[in-house]
Amino acid sequence: MDPSRQKHFSVVDYVIFAVLLAASAGIGLYYALSGGRQRTTQEFLLADRSMRCLPVSLSLIASFQSAVAIIGVPAEIYTHGTQYWFMGCAYVLGLLIPAHVFIPVLYRLRLSSAYQYLELRFSKAVRVCGTLTFIFQMVVYMGVCVYTPAFALNAVTGFELWGTVLVTGLVCTLYTTVGGLKAVIWTDVFQTAVMFAGQLAVIVVGVQRAGGVSEVWRKVLEGNRISGLDLNPDPTERHTFWTLGVGGVFLMLSLYGVNQAQVQRYLSSRTERDAVRSCYMVFPSLQLALALSCIMGLVMFAQYCGEDHADKLKSSSRDAMVIYFVMDMLQGLPGLPGLFVACLFSAALSTISSAFNSLATVTMEDLIKPQFPSMSEARATLVSKALASSYGLLCLAMAYLTHLMGDSVLQVALKIFGMVGGPILGVFCLGMFFPCANSTGAVTGLGAGLLMAFWVGIGSIVTRSSKTELLAPSCHFVLESENTTSALQTTFRNITSRPSGLRRFYSLSYMWYSGFSCFTVILTGLIISFLTGPMKEEDVTPGTIYPLGEKLLCFLPECVQKKLCCVTQPLSEEERLPPQHKDCNGLSCGHPPSSQEETEGLSSQPCCHNVEQETAV
Numbered sequence: 334m335d336p337s338r339q340k341h342f343s344v345v346d347y348v349i350f351a352v353l354l355a356a357s358a359g360i361g362l363y364y365a366l367s368g369g370r371q372r373t374t375q376e377f378l379l380a381d382r383s384m385r386c387l388p389v390s391l392s393l394i395a396s397f398q399s400a401v402a403i404i405g406v407p408a409e410i411y412t413h414g415t416q417y418w419f420m421g422c423a424y425v426l427g428l429l430i431p432a433h434v435f436i437p438v439l440y441r442l443r444l445s446s447a448y449q450y451l452e453l454r455f456s457k458a459v460r461v462c463g464t465l466t467f468i469f470q471m472v473v474y475m476g477v478c479v480y481t482p483a484f485a486l487n488a489v490t491g492f493e494l495w496g497t498v499l500v501t502g503l504v505c506t507l508y509t510t511v512g513g514l515k516a517v518i519w520t521d522v523f524q525t526a527v528m529f530a531g532q533l534a535v536i537v538v539g540v541q542r543a544g545g546v547s548e549v550w551r552k553v554l555e556g557n558r559i560s561g562l563d564l565n566p567d568p569t570e571r572h573t574f575w576t577l578g579v580g581g582v583f584l585m586l587s588l589y590g591v592n593q594a595q596v597q598r599y600l601s602s603r604t605e606r607d608a609v610r611s612c613y614m615v616f617p618s619l620q621l622a623l624a625l626s627c628i629m630g631l632v633m634f635a636q637y638c639g640e641d642h643a644d645k646l647k648s649s650s651r652d653a654m655v656i657y658f659v660m661d662m663l664q665g666l667p668g669l670p671g672l673f674v675a676c677l678f679s680a681a682l683s684t685i686s687s688a689f690n691s692l693a694t695v696t697m698e699d700l701i702k703p704q705f706p707s708m709s710e711a712r713a714t715l716v717s718k719a720l721a722s723s724y725g726l727l728c729l730a731m732a733y734l735t736h737l738m739g740d741s742v743l744q745v746a747l748k749i750f751g752m753v754g755g756p757i758l759g760v761f762c763l764g765m766f767f768p769c770a771n772s773t774g775a776v777t778g779l780g781a782g783l784l785m786a787f788w789v790g791i792g793s794i795v796t797r798s799s800k801t802e803l804l805a806p807s808c809h810f811v812l813e814s815e816n817t818t819s820a821l822q823t824t825f826r827n828i829t830s831r832p833s834g835l836r837r838f839y840s841l842s843y844m845w846y847s848g849f850s851c852f853t854v855i856l857t858g859l860i861i862s863f864l865t866g867p868m869k870e871e872d873v874t875p876g877t878i879y880p881l882g883e884k885l886l887c888f889l890p891e892c893v894q895k896k897l898c899c900v901t902q903p904l905s906e907e908e909r910l911p912p913q914h915k916d917c918n919g920l921s922c923g924h925p926p927s928s929q930e931e932t933e934g935l936s937s938q939p940c941c942h943n944v945e946q947e948t949a950v
């Protein structure tokens with residue numbers, strides 16, 4: 334962008350941005366100097382299991398609502414229309430299943446890391462593989478989250494790119510390292526509020542500038558940006574109701590069901606009921622966040638595609654265009670550009686801090702403590718802090734890698750979740766729903782899932798065969814860089830010549846990566862388990878099975894259920910207690926379950942002797 338056009342910030346904008354960073358650092362320092370002063374891993378990694386559902390629910394949203402969504406979703410709506418909004422349909426099952434399947438199992442096992450479950454259910458090898466896969470996923474994702482706001486701002490406002498990345502990374506590393514999970518959760522609460530405020534400000538000013546709601550609605554209809562319900566069953570169609578509403582459920586389960594960052598928040602809740610309730614509370618806020626970013630895309634469309642503003646954009650990146658739009662709208666309103674920049678960095682910081690903290694947790698709990706069981710509490714906490722800061726530096730390096738990735742940041746992030754989060758989800762489903770699955774099957778399944786996911790993911794990047802619908806005729810961009818034009822031409826060619834065989838496989842919508850890789854893990858895992866001798870039910874650790882059979886077959890008469898080994902005889906008193914499993918990894922297993930938890934106790938027997946599963950909300 335030539336300097337004359339660059340949008341400049343007024344002093345008050347910089348002040349607002351600085352206040353955001355200072356407030357975040359301040360919250361971190363507060364929790365470093367208060368409470369237990371972060372002296373135990375129980376406090377540093379799990380906030381003493383004392384959190385209530387409001388902060389937990391806001392932190393659950395903030396963890397996976399980064400600048401990628403703030404910038405990427407409006408760019409998506411602007412370019413392709415409102416089809417992406419159907420992702421909201423995936424939030425229903427995407428949050429109900431975690432609330433009633435994953436949380437009850439994981440919470441009652443009193444874990445400190447989600448991957449401890451894999452050792453309890455399978456073996457240490459499965460746990461290590463799951464942990465390493467998670468680390469890979471979050472490190473790459475963190476890179477995208479750090480890079481996105483800095484790159485977008487630099488492209489439009491000349492904001493110093495790497496200086497911003499450095500400052501953001503350091504502030505985030507600081508408060509995460511000194512303040513632990515309590516600081517991360519409370520900064521998430523503050524940052525989520527800033528996120529919503531920033532997006533709302535842009536929408537209010539944008540609608541007013543675009544001539545009011547009716548004017549915006551007219552232009553958006555004229556530019557056919559309101560997508561209807563696309564029920565096309567073709568799995569290579571990038572965004573349809575099926576890819577978003579159904580494929581999106583697997584994406585949500587991989588994030589809100591089994592991702593360590595979210596599981597850690599469930600485990601930090603005071604009671605299981607609080608954890609379930611916080612999962613429910615995520616739903617309205619997530620819908621609001623989705624609506625705000627979609628509406629922002631529509632307002633941006635009304636503002637540019639109606640008039641000839643489009644030719645002013647000299648950038649081929651749709652993501653940078655969102656920042657251009659915001660700076661254009663908020664220009665001349667001192668403080669608002671600063672508010673939006675604060676919103677962008679709040680989104681980034683809240684996600685990166687969650688990633689740091691969860692990475693430090695799993696590295697400590699799943700990789701280090703099992704090797705050094707006699708490590709003292711003080712030393713373990715120190716190592717956890719060192720890990721949080723070293724992951725901070727690694728994330729800056731990953732930001733540079735994102736620089737090379739190209740593509741729209743939203744697509745990059747969703748592909749990462751699909752390719753890596755999907756297989757992890759598959760291993761947990763294999764463990765929870767199939768008592769016969771053994772650890773050989775789990776490891777092989779995970780490998781097969783990752784292999785298939787990377788095959789299709791990399792294949793789609795290499796052959797660029799993933800179809801991308803083009804702009805509606807009413808909106809012609811002057812795309813400067815010739816490589817974009819040639820990409821458009823090749824895409825036109827692809828659309829005309831329908832891909833077949835392997836090319837069709839590569840053009841699978843990236844929204845199916847989660848579901849596809851998850852099923853690959855389960856199928857492979859079951860086949861290998863049967864080939865290598867399925868696990869006997871009595872060998873399965875109590876409390877690690879979710880009696881899917883009973884739940885799905887509960888409509889059958891009791892006698893049939895008995896035949897299908899899903900009898901529901903009441904458990905004796907000692908069976909009702911959640912199992913005090915062997916390896917707490919030195920981490921005290923927390924306070925003994927409260928009487929309330931005992932009443933909710935998940936049966937400690939596998940499917941056949943199960944009793945009330947209902948987690949009363």
Ligand SMILES: O=C(O)CCCC[C@@H]1SC[C@@H]2NC(=O)N[C@@H]21
Pocket residue numbers: 397398399400401402403420478584585588619622684743746747
């Ligand atoms: O915002 C990001 O950092 C990643 C993109 C969104 C990730 C998924 S999409 C479904 C769910 N809704 C969100 O706001 N985030 C997650």
Ligand code: NA
Pocket residue numbers: 394395396397398399400679680681682683684685
């Ligand atoms: Na965030």
